[in-house]
Amino acid sequence: xxxxxxxxxxxxxxxxxxxxxxxxxxxxxxxxxxxxxxxxxxxxxxxxxxxxxxxxxxxxxxxxxxxxxxxxxxxxxxxxxxxxxxxxxxxxxxxxxxxxxxxxxxxxxxxxxxxxxxxxxxxxxxxxxxxxxxxxxxxxxxxxxxxxxxxxxxxxxxxxxxxxxxxxxxxxxxxxxxxxxxxxxxxxxxxxxxxxxxxxxxxxxxxxxxxxxxxxxxxxxxxxxxxxxxxxxxxxxxxxxxxxxxxxxxxxxxxxxxxxxxxxxxxxxxxxxxxxxxxxxxxxxxxxxxxxxxxxxxxxxxxxxxxxxxxxxxxxxxxxxxxxxxxxxxxxxxxxxxxxxxxxxxxxxxxxxxxxxxxxxxxxxxxxxxxxxxxxxxxxxxxxxxxxxxxxxxxxxxxxxxxxxxxxxxxxxxxxxxxxxxxxxxxxxxxxxxxxxxxxxxxxxxxxxxxxxxxxxxxxxxxxxxxxxxxxxxxxxxxxxxxxxxxxxxxxxxxxxxxxxxxxxxxxxx
Amino acid sequence: xxxxxxxxxxxxxxxxxxxxxxxxxxxxxxxxxxxxxxxxxxxxxxxxxxxxxxxxxxxxxxxxxxxxxxxxxxxxxxxxxxxxxxxxxxxxxxxxxxxxxxxxxxxxxxxxxxxxxxxxxxxxxxxxxxxxxxxxxxxxxxxxxxxxxxxxxxxxxxxxxxxxxxxxxxxxxxxxxxxxxxxxxxxxxxxxxxxxxxxxxxxxxxxxxxxxxxxxxxxxxxxxxxxxxxxxxxxxxxxxxxxxxxxxxxxxxxxxxxxxxxxxxxxxxxxxxxxxxxxxxxxxxxxxxxxxxxxxxxxxxxxxxxxxxxxxxxxxxxxxxxxxxxxxxxxxxxxxxxxxxxxxxxxxxxxxxxxxxxxxxxxxxxxxxxxxxxxxxxxxx
Numbered sequence: 001x002x003x004x005x006x007x008x009x010x011x012x013x014x015x016x017x018x019x020x021x022x023x024x025x026x027x028x029x030x031x032x033x034x035x036x037x038x039x040x041x042x043x044x045x046x047x048x049x050x051x052x053x054x055x056x057x058x059x060x061x062x063x064x065x066x067x068x069x070x071x072x073x074x075x076x077x078x079x080x081x082x083x084x085x086x087x088x089x090x091x092x093x094x095x096x097x098x099x100x101x102x103x104x105x106x107x108x109x110x111x112x113x114x115x116x117x118x119x120x121x122x123x124x125x126x127x128x129x130x131x132x133x134x135x136x137x138x139x140x141x142x143x144x145x146x147x148x149x150x151x152x153x154x155x156x157x158x159x160x161x162x163x164x165x166x167x168x169x170x171x172x173x174x175x176x177x178x179x180x181x182x183x184x185x186x187x188x189x190x191x192x193x194x195x196x197x198x199x200x201x202x203x204x205x206x207x208x209x210x211x212x213x214x215x216x217x218x219x220x221x222x223x224x225x226x227x228x229x230x231x232x233x234x235x236x237x238x239x240x241x242x243x244x245x246x247x248x249x250x251x252x253x254x255x256x257x258x259x260x261x262x263x264x265x266x267x268x269x270x271x272x273x274x275x276x277x278x279x280x281x282x283x284x285x286x287x288x289x290x291x292x293x294x295x296x297x298x299x300x301x302x303x304x305x306x307x308x309x310x311x312x313x314x315x316x317x318x319x320x321x322x323x324x325x326x327x328x329x330x331x332x333x334x335x336x337x338x339x340x341x342x343x344x345x346x347x348x349x350x351x352x353x354x355x356x357x358x359x360x361x362x363x364x365x366x367x368x369x370x371x372x373x374x375x376x377x378x379x380x381x382x383x384x385x386x387x388x389x390x391x392x393x394x395x396x397x398x399x400x401x402x403x404x405x406x407x408x409x410x411x412x413x414x415x416x417x418x419x420x421x422x423x424x425x426x427x428x429x430x431x432x433x434x435x436x437x438x439x440x441x442x443x444x445x446x447x448x449x450x451x452x453x454x455x456x457x458x459x460x461x462x463x464x465x466x467x468x469x470x471x472x473x474x475x476x477x478x479x480x481x482x483x484x485x486x487x488x489x490x491x492x493x494x495x496x497x498x499x500x501x502x503x504x505x506x507x508x509x510x
Numbered sequence: 511x512x513x514x515x516x517x518x519x520x521x522x523x524x525x526x527x528x529x530x531x532x533x534x535x536x537x538x539x540x541x542x543x544x545x546x547x548x549x550x551x552x553x554x555x556x557x558x559x560x561x562x563x564x565x566x567x568x569x570x571x572x573x574x575x576x577x578x579x580x581x582x583x584x585x586x587x588x589x590x591x592x593x594x595x596x597x598x599x600x601x602x603x604x605x606x607x608x609x610x611x612x613x614x615x616x617x618x619x620x621x622x623x624x625x626x627x628x629x630x631x632x633x634x635x636x637x638x639x640x641x642x643x644x645x646x647x648x649x650x651x652x653x654x655x656x657x658x659x660x661x662x663x664x665x666x667x668x669x670x671x672x673x674x675x676x677x678x679x680x681x682x683x684x685x686x687x688x689x690x691x692x693x694x695x696x697x698x699x700x701x702x703x704x705x706x707x708x709x710x711x712x713x714x715x716x717x718x719x720x721x722x723x724x725x726x727x728x729x730x731x732x733x734x735x736x737x738x739x740x741x742x743x744x745x746x747x748x749x750x751x752x753x754x755x756x757x758x759x760x761x762x763x764x765x766x767x768x769x770x771x772x773x774x775x776x777x778x779x780x781x782x783x784x785x786x787x788x789x790x791x792x793x794x795x796x797x798x799x800x801x802x803x804x805x806x807x808x809x810x811x812x813x814x815x816x817x818x819x820x821x822x823x824x825x826x827x828x829x830x831x832x833x834x835x836x837x838x839x840x841x842x843x844x845x846x847x848x849x850x851x852x853x854x855x856x857x858x859x860x861x862x863x864x865x866x867x868x869x870x871x872x873x874x875x876x877x878x879x880x881x882x883x884x885x886x887x888x889x890x891x
Contacts, residue, residue: 307754331757340755348751351744358741363756365741374737 003066005030005162005193006051011060013046020046022217024060028162028210033184033194035204035225038214039237039437040408044197047214048164052084053077064162083155087167089147091139097150098122098135101157118157125156129187145176152183162193169203173292174465174497181207199438201230202466213237238439248449251473254283256319257457258304258338258426263313263324265299265481273299275481276313281426286448286458288472289483290465292500296481297461298343301428304459305340306330317426334363339419341412343430343461349415350403357385357399360418388417393443409440416447427451430461445471465496518868524815528808528856530863532822535855539848546839553833553840560832561825565704567832569714572700573786575817575824576716579723580778581802582820583730584771586811588655590734591767592747597644597659598775599799600666601637605776607670608636609783610678610688610790617695625694629784630722630777637776638769640666645768649761655768663799674792686792697785717785719777726774727813733770743767775799804853819856826852 004027013021021043028034038044049055051062053071061068064080071077077084091100102118122135131149139147148168155163165184169177184194184207196208204211205225212222213236221236235241258281265274273296281287291297302308304315309326317338322328330340342348350359361370361381370381385399392413394406403411412432419427432448433441448471452458462468468475469489477485477499485499518527540550561571581598588595595601612629644658671686678688697717704711734740746753746763753760782794801823808822809815830845855862 305755306757329757329759330755334757342755344751347749348755351748351752353748354744362745362752365738365756371738374739375732376736376738376741378736 003030004028004063005065006195007063007066008047008051009061009063011047011050011057011062013050013055013057019217021050021057024219026212026219026222028193028195030065030193031188031191032209033188033196033207035196035198035208035211036214037198037201037204037211037233037237039199039439040435041437042214042237043217044214045166046217048084048166048195048197051077052082052164078158078160081159081161083152083158083160083163085148085151085155085163085165085168087170089144089151091147091150093140094138096136096138097133097142097153100139100150101135101154103154105158121157122153125153129156129183129190131183144171145173145179148172148180149183152187160192162195163187164195164197166197167199168196169198169200170463171293173501174493175501177203178206201233204233205230215239234438238437240439246445246449246470248471249453251285251452252455253285253473254455256280257283257317258459259314259316259319260300260304261314261316263300263303263315264311265296265303265308266311267299273481274303274310277478277481277483278313279476279483279486281457281459283425283457284452284455285473286452286460286471288460288462288468288475289478290468290475290496290500291463291478293463295478295500297463297478298430299481300478301340301343301430301459301461305338305342305428306333331363331366334422334424337425339422339424339427341415341419341427341429341432343434345411345415350411352402352404354403355400356389356394356403356406356414357382359403359414360385360388360399362418364418364422388414388421391421392417392447407437408435409437409444412436412444413440416444420447420451424456426457426459428459428461431464432460432462433464433467434462465493465500469493469496518864518871522867522871524810524812527864527867528815530867531856531859532852534863535852538855539851542844542847542851543840546844548837548839553837556833556836557825557829559829561829565709566712566714567828568704568709569700569711569716570828570831571821571824572720573714573716573781573824574827575820576720576723576781576785577778577798578801578805578820578823579727579817580774580781581798582805582809582816583723583726583802583813584775584778584799585802585806586809586813586816587730587734587743587774588767588771589806589811590740590747591743591763592750593648593764593767593771594656595641595659595768595771595775596656596803597641597662597772597799598778598802599795599797600659600663601640601772601775602778602795602799603663603666603670604640605633605637605773606779606783606790606794607673608632608634608776609779613691613695613784613788613790614678614688618692620694622694622697626697626718626780626784629695629780633776633779634773635776637779638773640776641768641772642765645765645772648768649764671792674790678790687787688790690789691784695784696788697780715782715786717781719781719785722777722780724817726777727817730774731813739766775802801849804856807853808856822852823849 006028008024008026011021011024024047036044046055050057051071053073053076062071069080092103098119101122102114107114107117119135126132131153133146133149133153139150168180172180188194198204208225210222211225211228211233212219213233214220215237261278263274263277264272267273277300289297299308303310303324306322306328307330310324315322315324317336322333346352351362370377382399389397389399394410394413403414406414429448432444436444448458460468460471472489475487475489475491475496476483477496479500479502487496543550543553561567581602584598584601585595609629609632612625612632616625616628640662644655644662647653647658648655674686679686680689697719700716700718700720701711734744742758742763745756745758746760750760778798783790805816805819805823808819826849830848833840834842834845
């Protein structure tokens with residue numbers, strides 16, 4: 001075996017009492033795609049932040065191409081040929097591709113000469129790696145897939161030999177993700193080393209040569225991808241066997257509970273976000289809305305939940321109209337049996353600064369159960385919160401703990417417990433497992449299926465196509481605000497991917 | 511990435527950190543004193559002695575503190591709703607109209623214990639109404655309360671000049687003030703309270719409204735942390751999106767919160783008007799509305815912290831006056847500089863030492879916990 005591109009020897013990092021990385025030993029071969037997989041909070045991001053110089057390891061050694069080095073800041077990392085493509089792009093939206101690529105390495109106080117040189121270099125890189133982007137296009141006008149390509153070009157422009165990609169597919173459609181993987185393979189074939197951080201098992205299997213699994217700050221295993229399986233990796237990640245495929249029986253759809261007719265919603269700038277959408281959700285079925293983030297799903301469910309105003313259309317709950325003029329009281333909708341688990345649990349579903357028990361009544365704080373006159377009945381609220389903690393296995397099980405100190409999965413369970421325990425007729429649920437660890441995903445999926453089996457109508461929105469496919473009885477695909485297709489649960493992934501990317505629309509237009 | 515540093519324990523957060531800020535503020539203030547050629551230690555001794563060394567010193571310190579408790583609570587209540595009410599000054603000023611109205615009309619005929627509750631209500635209503643317009647503009651029109659309340663301070667000042675000079679001032683008085691209220695419009699002094707701990711208050715104006723300010727502080731605590739309304743206010747303050755989701759009306763909460771805030775500022779007028787001068791004088795607020803911002807910041811918007819911070823600022827006012835009197839090189843303006851430094855370090859730069867303190871703190875606790883089971887960053891199901 002040749003010298004490893006990166007070798008980590010005994011890297012250890014603590015934040016206060018949190019042991020984020022413990023005694024990490026990891027060798028990444030030159031010219032390979034190495035996947036790092038683990039749940040949220042397993043220490044992946046910390047490890048990469050150490051590699052990129054954001055943090056210093058408490059102990060341990062980093063060797064690049066066999067030489068022990070000290071990476072004191074991101075500039076040092078770039079100097080050693082490490083490039084990072086962040087989960088959230090670090091691009092200036094109203095700059096052109098070229099301006100973004102040369103940002104920080106302009107080369108001279110006056111831009112004139114730098115621009116010409118940068119343009120030539122960018123051209124060379126684009127040809128060498130077949131990464132076509134128009135250098136003069138504005139970032140904000142590019143689709144996310146291309147924006148990501150610009151991030152990769154930025155790293156290559158700075159001479160990166162080792163590319164670190166942090167959850168790169170979160171914002172991509174399946175075809176775009178496949179395209180990205182092809183680009184990565186090409187980069188590898190030209191001698192670059194690539195580290196791919198993800199929590200999606202499918203991507204590891206599809207794109208990597210080797211894979212390391214992290215759990216609770218440690219690297220628990222490293223495997224050749226060809227010699228492992230999804231089941232084994234999942235088990236290593238969680239530390240026990242996990243059910244990856246949700247078990248569920250046939251749906252028994254009943255009467256229509258929620259009915260949306262010709263709904264059109266604009267955002268504050270007047271852009272149409274939901275375009276003439278119509279559909280029904282029946283009792284005892286899960287209707288999933290698939291789509292790439294930002295195609296109007298968020299606006300759709302927020303409008304139904306009474307949070308956002310619609311321009312036109314009607315929404316009926318149990319045959320009764322819902323006020324969608326923006327003046328609706330979400331509290332009143334709750335009384336009518338509409339529960340809503342919002343996509344954005346950090347800002348909408350929870351108040352992170354509150355203690356757990358305070359969040360367990362958010363939206364239901366008008367209930368006399370929790371009140372003594374104008375005063376909060378704190379004993380009653382806490383007793384109620386404890387019951388939910390027990391039933392939903394929320395950890396740590398302390399109603400006085402600040403909500404921000406719970407992990408993503410447990411925060412989501414706090415929201416779910418609050419909404420589901422009210423026994424609503426209709427449950428709207430957005431991104432039920434975003435930022436949630438594998439173990440909790442299983443639990444949350446089971447609860448959603450239970451709701452369906454109890455005869456509730458469930459409207460599910462998720463950007464995880466796998467989740468939509470495994471939970472839904474019917475799948476609606478949203479693209480550019482419109483519902484562009486309805487498929488049953490057995491629909492082919494490729495077909496759904498094409499719908500999500502608006503391919504049919506493009507073809508029809510041509 | 512999650513927050514790399516865990517939370518400081520409460521005693522460090524609420525005790526040690528403000529103390530460090532205060533020490534640094536006094537250290538820098540000491541340098542200023544040194545610069546004008548006085549001994550900073552003498553000045554510090556003089557200040558503390560002036561504020562707490564005698565019965566009348568304590569009386570004055572607590573008298574000033576009363577003003578700051580009310581205005582500090584005013585800022586804190588709004589702050590819990592995410593609103594920055596800079597208009598305490600104007601609301602207190604208009605609150606004075608309420609007190610004067612009751613004091614002038616009923617003070618001659620009714621006993622103080624009947625007049626006082628009415629004056630509390632009247633000052634509260636007047637302050638609340640003065641906060642209502644900015645509140646409505648914020649809730650309905652999105653006009654920022656910071657801007658509107660500042661402007662309303664100027665409007666209040668002008669209105670008060672007009673009302674006092676043109677309407678309330680008796681013909682035979684030269685200075686801009688009302689006539690002295692009758693006996694019913696004068697609050698009992700708290701001299702007996704200081705007497706009971708062996709202090710003689712002499713002419714210091716400490717009066718019953720100090721106790722009322724403590725009651726107000728307790729009621730604010732109940733409101734914010736123990737009532738449904740307080741829950742809604744805090745939800746709005748932390749996350750307006752969550753409030754919308756929870757079906758809390760933004761319009762209603764903003765207006766109610768601002769009116770409560772304005773009412774607390776308005777009640778500040780009881781202390782100087784009914785408690786000390788027994789008449790409405792122009793400029794009686796004297797910046798207390800603005801000091802309230804610093805008090806609320808330093809007290810972390812918690813009533814206990816506000817009472818303590820208000821007493822500290824009362825000490826600066828009273829002790830500062832003593833220094834100015836005894837040290838000829840230190841003028842009244844120098845005292846304002848020292849107060850400004852306290853506000854700067856304790857209020858505005860509140861978080862300056864936090865990262866360092868956290869690093870030191872966890873440097874120790876790491877060694878202590880080396881053998882203990884580590885807490886994982888993300889919970890495991």
